[in-house]
Amino acid sequence: MFSHNTLTQKRILITGGGTGLGKEISRGLLQCGAEVYICGRRESVLQECCEELSADTGGKIHYRICDIRDPDSIEAMVDSIFQEGPLTGLINNAAANFIAPTKDLSPRGYQAIRSTVMDGSFYTVLSVGKRWIKQQIPGSIVSNLVTWVWTGSAFVVPSAMAKTAIDSMTKSLAVEWGRYGIRVNAVAPGPFPTEGAWDKLNPTGKSTGATDSESVPMRRYGKMPELANLMTFLQADGCEYLTGQTIAIDGGHHLAAPSTFASLADLNDDDWQEIRDSIKASAEKEKSQRSTG
Numbered sequence: 001m002f003s004h005n006t007l008t009q010k011r012i013l014i015t016g017g018g019t020g021l022g023k024e025i026s027r028g029l030l031q032c033g034a035e036v037y038i039c040g041r042r043e044s045v046l047q048e049c050c051e052e053l054s055a056d057t058g059g060k061i062h063y064r065i066c067d068i069r070d071p072d073s074i075e076a077m078v079d080s081i082f083q084e085g086p087l088t089g090l091i092n093n094a095a096a097n098f099i100a101p102t103k104d105l106s107p108r109g110y111q112a113i114r115s116t117v118m119d120g121s122f123y124t125v126l127s128v129g130k131r132w133i134k135q136q137i138p139g140s141i142v143s144n145l146v147t148w149v150w151t152g153s154a155f156v157v158p159s160a161m162a163k164t165a166i167d168s169m170t171k172s173l174a175v176e177w178g179r180y181g182i183r184v185n186a187v188a189p190g191p192f193p194t195e196g197a198w199d200k201l202n203p204t205g206k207s208t209g210a211t212d213s214e215s216v217p218m219r220r221y222g223k224m225p226e227l228a229n230l231m232t233f234l235q236a237d238g239c240e241y242l243t244g245q246t247i248a249i250d251g252g253h254h255l256a257a258p259s260t261f262a263s264l265a266d267l268n269d270d271d272w273q274e275i276r277d278s279i280k281a282s283a284e285k286e287k288s289q290r291s292t293g
């Protein structure tokens with residue numbers, strides 16, 4: 001769809017780029033000639049990703065350890081990247097999420113998700129955007145959202161709230177920063193199975209709706225190159241007039257419903273305990289690998 005030099009001269013930071021969608025988006029950007037920076041909290045995961053993608057694509061990819069909930073950690077990362085040369089693009093991809101009945105959420109459970117999705121994305125945008133404005137460099141910001149920004153979703157309320165806040169940031173900053181040549185867009189993927197998302201959203205196989213392929217009008221999951229191609233388009237030159245948009249890439253899922261977790265209302269207390277235990281085990285495994293945060 002694109003040539004190997006569509007993104008030559010582009011230098012793009014993708015948060016959470018070491019796993020899942022972020023990793024496959026990184027692969028797509030590298031294949032089109034971009035230089036890519038990824039970040040996350042687990043050094044071994046980031047290092048392995050860089051080794052794999054640079055061997056597969058021959059492209060330039062670097063990592064930084066960074067907890068995006070911490071603005072100082074972001075400033076240090078962005079500063080060190082700009083010392084090597086200015087970024088041309090930012091993809092806000094890192095996120096946290098788990099399914100849970102809202103009545104069972106503690107303030108800390110809510111904060112774990114909000115601080116990553118809403119605060120972390122905003123801090124990163126601010127850190128990169130203010131450098132672009134000061135150095136008079138145009139740039140492209142793209143956030144990885146979800147179709148719940150239009151529908152909301154039961155049982156993932158903090159995620160739906162935080163993603164909707166970033167949808168609002170997208171529209172607002174497109175206006176405020178348009179005069180600096182900074183484009184601000186977002187994508188809203190439907191289900192693209194990844195270990196990270198499925199461990200938190202369908203840990204026991206009992207959660208249907210948002211993670212279903214049968215209810216997608218196209219009757220299949222998204223394919224990683226499809227999302228990588230959309231991100232490449234939004235990071236490439238040629239359509240700079242496109243800004244302030246959130247583009248769904250979901251096979252029509254949210255237009256047909258049910259692309260939310262509404263159907264989880266049928267689960268009983270035992271199902272929810274089993275789900276919580278499975279999510280806990282997945283989170284503990286990830287924590288044991290973390291280098292920060």
Ligand SMILES: CCC/C=C/C(=O)SCCNC(=O)CCNC(=O)[C@H](O)C(C)(C)COP(=O)([O-])OP(=O)([O-])OC[C@H]1O[C@@H](n2cnc3c(N)ncnc32)[C@H](O)[C@@H]1OP(=O)([O-])[O-]
Pocket residue numbers: 095096097098099100104105106107108109110112113146159190191192196197200201210211275276279280283284287
């Ligand atoms: C269609 C697909 C759309 C996809 C969207 C995505 O974003 S997929 C992206 C998917 N990728 C990722 O999510 C990757 C990043 N994920 C992470 O970093 C972690 O999984 C986490 C931060 C989300 C939870 O980490 P952790 O369990 O280690 O948590 P912690 O020790 O930091 O404690 C924080 C608080 O949360 C509470 N709590 C936890 N679980 C549950 C539960 N099931 N029920 C209720 N509450 C729960 C816990 O009890 C504590 O509160 P307390 O008791 O102290 O008052």
Ligand SMILES: NC(=O)C1=CN([C@@H]2O[C@H](COP(=O)(O)OP(=O)(O)OC[C@H]3O[C@@H](n4cnc5c(N)ncnc54)[C@H](OP(=O)(O)O)[C@@H]3O)[C@@H](O)[C@H]2O)C=CC1
Pocket residue numbers: 015016017018019020021022039040041042045066067068069092093094095096116120144145146147188189190191192193194195196197198286293
């Ligand atoms: N998979 C899907 O079907 C869909 C996914 N999305 C969105 O796509 C994005 C990627 O999801 P997916 O690939 O499935 O899930 P993953 O769990 O694989 O990706 C999340 C990434 O974010 C990183 N991350 C989490 N918290 C932090 C933090 N505090 N600081 C820095 N990095 C962090 C994780 O790395 P580490 O733990 O090492 O820090 C991980 O690499 C998310 O924004 C998600 O909401 C949207 C719709 C559908």
